Amino acid sequence: TKVLGLIANPVQQSKSPILHNKCLQSVGYNAVYLPLLADNLASFLETYSSPDFSGFSCSLPFKVDAVQCCDEHDPVAKSIGAINTIIRRPDGKLVGYNTDYIGAISAIEDGIRGLGPKDSVISPLAGRLIVVIGAGGAGKAIAYGAKEKGARVVVANRTYEKAVNLANAVGGQPLRLSDLETFKPEEGMILANATSLGMYPNVDGTPIPKKALSFYDMVFDAVYAPKVTRLLREAEENGVKVVSGVEMFIRQAMDQFEHFTGGIEAPESLMREIAAKYT
Ligand code: ATR
Structure with missing residues (x-):
């Protein structure tokens, strides 16, 4: 049995163990996924260095520390400066990935594909202008990911x-939030x-005035609690297509599952069912 787990602090609130365990079981993969409470990521990884510990998710507050702890990195994840998935290769080397940016970008790409002609080779973000509001971890993930896909990026943030x-x-x-x-x-x-x-509990918050939403073909919100934020509700009221952060959450978990299992396709409908039940 392989051992996988989420390294975080706190960890008890996370839905990842139930999500991954049910999915691992459904595809018959012999592994267990544990909640792992840690104080220090580097010493934790040193202690749990047996080859049986084959993969970890890492969440707050360890996503930045994880970059230092890995021997090799997905290049975009390294640029973002955050890792949320660590795989131990058979040779013992730790490889870091960031499935948050993959989840966000694929949710945005499929949302755009829904708007017009489909082209499976070129990203529908190529040549598009994407306005990213926020310059923290999530903002960096989306901005670097979109750039990688050939988009032109505008970054708006409260702290200019x-x-x-x-x-x-x-x-x-760059753009001022007020502009x-x-x-x-x-x-x-x-x-x-x-x-x-x-984000819950401040559900009245929104980063942009409602009337400006009509300038966009599509609005994506990385926030997934609530599923429909005020931003998405107001975009819909303007007739603009929306993509919820729940899509990002599910897709980042699917990508992570494939890393953990060495390429077994994630059971998407089961993941969606569990995500719907627990988010
Ligand atoms: P995450 O890793 O989830 O992106 P973060 O790094 O704390 O979290 O970043 C939070 C983002 O939300 C930042 O862009 C922050 O703006 P500042 O850089 O000016 O702090 C933005 N943010 C948080 N609260 C905000 C508010 N009330 N108004 C505008 N922006 C806000």
Whole structure:
């Protein structure tokens, strides 16, 4: 039996153990996924260095520390500066991935595909202008991921200096949060909220005035509690297509499952069922 687990602090509240255990069981993969409470990631990984410990999720507060702890990295994850999945290879080396950005970007791509002609080779983000609100961990993940797909990136953030830094890093343009109200350089823009505004319990929060939402073809919200945030509700009221953070949550877990199992496809409908029940 392989041992997998979530390294976090606190860890007890996480739904990942129930999600991964049910899915591992459903595909007949011989592994157990444990909640692992840690104080220090590096010493934890040193202690649990047996080959049986073949994969870890890592969550708050260890996503940044995880970059140092891994021997090899997915290059985009390294640019973001955050790792949420660690795989121990048979040779003992630790390889770090960030499935949060994969989950967010694939949710956004499929949302855009739903808007028009499908093309499986070129990303539908290629050449598009995406406005990312937020410059923290989630903002970086979306900005770097979108740049990787060939999008043109605008970063808006409350603290303008952080918008400038992130925009520079991805070859994009910074914007003051207050300027979003009138920002409309072109048609066909995508909006992605990567701030905590609108997250439970502050469900009245929203990062952009309702009337400005009509400038966008699609709005994605990384917040997934509640499933429909005020931002998404107001976008829908403007007739704009929306993609919920629940999509990102499910897709990051699916990608992580495939890393853990060495490529077994995640049981998507079961994951969706469990996510619906527990988020
Ligand atoms: P995460 O890792 O989830 O992205 P974070 O690194 O704490 O979390 O980043 C939170 C983001 O939400 C930041 O962009 C933050 O803006 P600042 O850089 O100005 O702090 C943004 N944010 C949080 N509360 C906000 C508020 N009330 N108004 C505007 N932006 C807010």
